[in-house]
Amino acid sequence: MDNVWKDIARKIHKLHQQKEILPLHEPSFIGNEKAYVMDCIEAGWVSSVGKYVDRFEEKLAEYTGVERAIAVMNGTAALHVALKLVGVKPADEVLVPSLTFVATANAVTYCGAEPHFVDVSRETLGMDPYKLDAHLQEISFMKGQNCVNKVTGNIIRAVVPMHTFGHSVDMDPLIDVCSRYNITVVEDAAESLGSFYKGKHTGNFGKVAALSFNGNKIITTGGGGAILTNDYDLADYAKHITTTAKLPHAWDYVHDDIGYNYRMPNINAALGCAQLEQIDEYLHQKRILTKKYEQIFREYPGIKLFKENNDSHSNYWLQAILLDQERYDFSKVLKELHEEKIMARPIWKPLHLLQPFADCQKSDLSITIQLQKEIINLPSSPYLGGDNSGQA
Numbered sequence: 381m382d383n384v385w386k387d388i389a390r391k392i393h394k395l396h397q398q399k400e401i402l403p404l405h406e407p408s409f410i411g412n413e414k415a416y417v418m419d420c421i422e423a424g425w426v427s428s429v430g431k432y433v434d435r436f437e438e439k440l441a442e443y444t445g446v447e448r449a450i451a452v453m454n455g456t457a458a459l460h461v462a463l464k465l466v467g468v469k470p471a472d473e474v475l476v477p478s479l480t481f482v483a484t485a486n487a488v489t490y491c492g493a494e495p496h497f498v499d500v501s502r503e504t505l506g507m508d509p510y511k512l513d514a515h516l517q518e519i520s521f522m523k524g525q526n527c528v529n530k531v532t533g534n535i536i537r538a539v540v541p542m543h544t545f546g547h548s549v550d551m552d553p554l555i556d557v558c559s560r561y562n563i564t565v566v567e568d569a570a571e572s573l574g575s576f577y578k579g580k581h582t583g584n585f586g587k588v589a590a591l592s593f594n595g596n597k598i599i600t601t602g603g604g605g606a607i608l609t610n611d612y613d614l615a616d617y618a619k620h621i622t623t624t625a626k627l628p629h630a631w632d633y634v635h636d637d638i639g640y641n642y643r644m645p646n647i648n649a650a651l652g653c654a655q656l657e658q659i660d661e662y663l664h665q666k667r668i669l670t671k672k673y674e675q676i677f678r679e680y681p682g683i684k685l686f687k688e689n690n691d692s693h694s695n696y697w698l699q700a701i702l703l704d705q706e707r708y709d710f711s712k713v714l715k716e717l718h719e720e721k722i723m724a725r726p727i728w729k730p731l732h733l734l735q736p737f738a739d740c741q742k743s744d745l746s747i748t749i750q751l752q753k754e755i756i757n758l759p760s761s762p763y764l765g766g767d768n769s770g771q772a
């Protein structure tokens with residue numbers, strides 16, 4: 381077995397022979413990044429306002445097809461505000477996948493609400509709408525307009541599907557379930573800039589969505605995020621509360637709400653503008669990398685590269701393989717790859733198993749538990765695609 385992974389590691393290293401260590405995901409700054417950042421420094425507009433913030437918001441809205449994008453300082457802040465915008469309040473419950481990055485559930489707790497964990501599907505790696513429906517049938521009842529958890533007596537206010545590694549959740553049936561139970565959809569699209577469901581960009585399906593531009597994401601602003609929405613009033617309110625809720629005035633400090641200093645600094649937005657100019661090229665390279673990984677793993681039984689399904693056009697942010705547990709020892713594989721200087725990672729520990737969420741409500745999570753023992757992420761930086769033809 382050991383030889384198999386040495387062999388695989390050798391093939392992965394061949395994707396980029398100049399690098400001794402292959403990290404999981406590295407940003408690249410080969411476009412206008414330096415020019416735009418220098419422009420901020422020379423103009424003195426490095427902080428909370430400036431032309432790059434406005435431009436980044438416009439370009440993001442244009443790219444994703446939403447009416448409005450509001451840039452903030454990270455994806456977690458974007459999720460926090462997104463949940464507030466749809467009225468998540470203390471003692472509410474919010475349905476989230478257990479198989480996600482911890483920020484999805486943390487943002488719920490920032491609103492004083494509780495995450496309620498649900499299972500994912502093997503086809504998408506994201507929330508399973510059919511299992512969600514069955515769970516709601518079992519544990520909830522409608523009280524007026526509200527879906528109430530029979531066990532806790534709390535209102536289930538929102539649901540947060542997350543598009544894992546850029547693969548879209550099956551949104552049509554999910555929206556159907558949520559409209560029957562009157563539960564608002566907030567998309568965690570942190571990983572899915574450049575991903576589409578049935579031809580429409582992710583982030584257009586819920587009332588609000590959140591993006592992340594952390595250093596490991598498909599484009600980066602250093603740290604950063606954005607709130608997406610097609611609702612102008614919500615967008616105005618989001619901009620207001622993420623910029624300290626200050627009323628416009630030449631010198632007076634009047635704040636008419638509890639606001640947050642969640643603004644994206646201009647210097648970060650400058651990076652974002654330059655990165656967004658290159659997104660088509662990144663996406664092109666990532667699809668080539670998928671083909672290369674497919675070729676590598678074709679030869680090895682018991683290792684399956686996760687591919688997009690017919691309804692989803694993925695950005696392939698992180699490449700994922702699923703291991704047959706009968707054939708491979710998961711921990712040994714990770715150790716072996718690390719010894720070979722391939723920075724592979726397991727998927728997240730399911731959130732219901734983390735101490736802060738141990739007492740939260742949950743549905744059957746059998747698929748989550750299984751997938752956690754099978755999924756390994758492999759180096760996914762766009763340069764590993766290695767296509768120099770320049771065709772984006």
Ligand SMILES: Cc1ncc(COP(=O)(O)O)c(C=O)c1O
Binds near residue numbers: 455483604
């Ligand atoms: C699924 C998911 N949600 C939320 C976040 C939070 O984004 P950030 O790190 O920008 O706060 C991330 C990424 O880090 C993520 O992967």
